[in-house]
Amino acid sequence: MVEKSKGFQIFAHIVMIVIAVCSLAPFLLLLSSSFTDDKALTEYGYSFFPRVFSAEAYEYLFTSSTSIFRAYGISILITVVGTLVNLTLTTLYAYPLSRRDLPIRNVFAFILFFTMLFSGGLVPSYIMWTQTFHIRDTLFALLIPNLLMGGFNVIMMRTYLNANIPDAVIEAARIDGASEFKILRSIVLPMATPILATLALLVGLAYWNDWQNGLYYINNTNLYSIQVLLMNLQRSLDALTKNAASSGNISTANLPSTSVRMAITVMGVLPVMIIYPFLQKYFVKGISIGAVKG
Numbered sequence: 001m002v003e004k005s006k007g008f009q010i011f012a013h014i015v016m017i018v019i020a021v022c023s024l025a026p027f028l029l030l031l032s033s034s035f036t037d038d039k040a041l042t043e044y045g046y047s048f049f050p051r052v053f054s055a056e057a058y059e060y061l062f063t064s065s066t067s068i069f070r071a072y073g074i075s076i077l078i079t080v081v082g083t084l085v086n087l088t089l090t091t092l093y094a095y096p097l098s099r100r101d102l103p104i105r106n107v108f109a110f111i112l113f114f115t116m117l118f119s120g121g122l123v124p125s126y127i128m129w130t131q132t133f134h135i136r137d138t139l140f141a142l143l144i145p146n147l148l149m150g151g152f153n154v155i156m157m158r159t160y161l162n163a164n165i166p167d168a169v170i171e172a173a174r175i176d177g178a179s180e181f182k183i184l185r186s187i188v189l190p191m192a193t194p195i196l197a198t199l200a201l202l203v204g205l206a207y208w209n210d211w212q213n214g215l216y217y218i219n220n221t222n223l224y225s226i227q228v229l230l231m232n233l234q235r236s237l238d239a240l241t242k243n244a245a246s247s248g249n250i251s252t253a254n255l256p257s258t259s260v261r262m263a264i265t266v267m268g269v270l271p272v273m274i275i276y277p278f279l280q281k282y283f284v285k286g287i288s289i290g291a292v293k294g
Helices: 002-034 038-044 056-064 068-098 105-117 122-132 151-164 167-175 180-191 193-209 212-217 226-247 257-291
Strands: none
Touching: 002 257, 038 257, 056 257, 068 105, 068 151, 068 180, 068 193, 068 226, 105 151, 122 212, 151 193, 167 180, 180 193, 193 257, 212 226, 226 257
């Protein structure tokens, strides 16, 4: 029996290693392709070990746009502030819904579910945010629309609190004279660290990868996030390459279009890959605890 169990563990480890390699291989290919030139990519194709090493793509990104560091700063600011505000609002909504003694809990639950079923649409939302709240060309345009709070996150938080926060613990704290905010701050939040880290990762990814709000509401280039800036850089590069090819301008036509696309993707993904290992423990714990009740 022990030998069978050991054999299964070896097999499972081999399978997981293969899955990990297959998951990591596309990014490694992307990274290696960004450190070569277009001529080598055209002649030799994509390879994990580029035959011609070149940082021309990154040089083009950093020299053609002086605002790339500002865009990184805006993205980091919006991601951090948006994630903190989102978690605060989600917790303040989910915690009362998890309390069975809340008198109008069903009313708040209905409001939450109703907003998940119906949406005002893109045009009414755009008119509301730009003409009523006047958030166009402000950082609030990157922070508030569509991302500040989500019904699905509230449901996840409420389900976790129902399954993993015993009523006896809350009742004991109430008997000791603790207020609702003290119970939330001192008891519920420390016990809800896994789900908070899970939601922080999901919300942070949504804010970091968002480009739609910038496309809809931002015209000021000084307020571009990194995703919007990189997208505009790629558009500008494509336009330059097409115009150069049609006009016969060889110096412009030789711009590193393919490797720049790879470098743009690397710059957009790399910060997330750096941060994820620090939240992985809580993320896995939140998923596993949320899947098992008791």
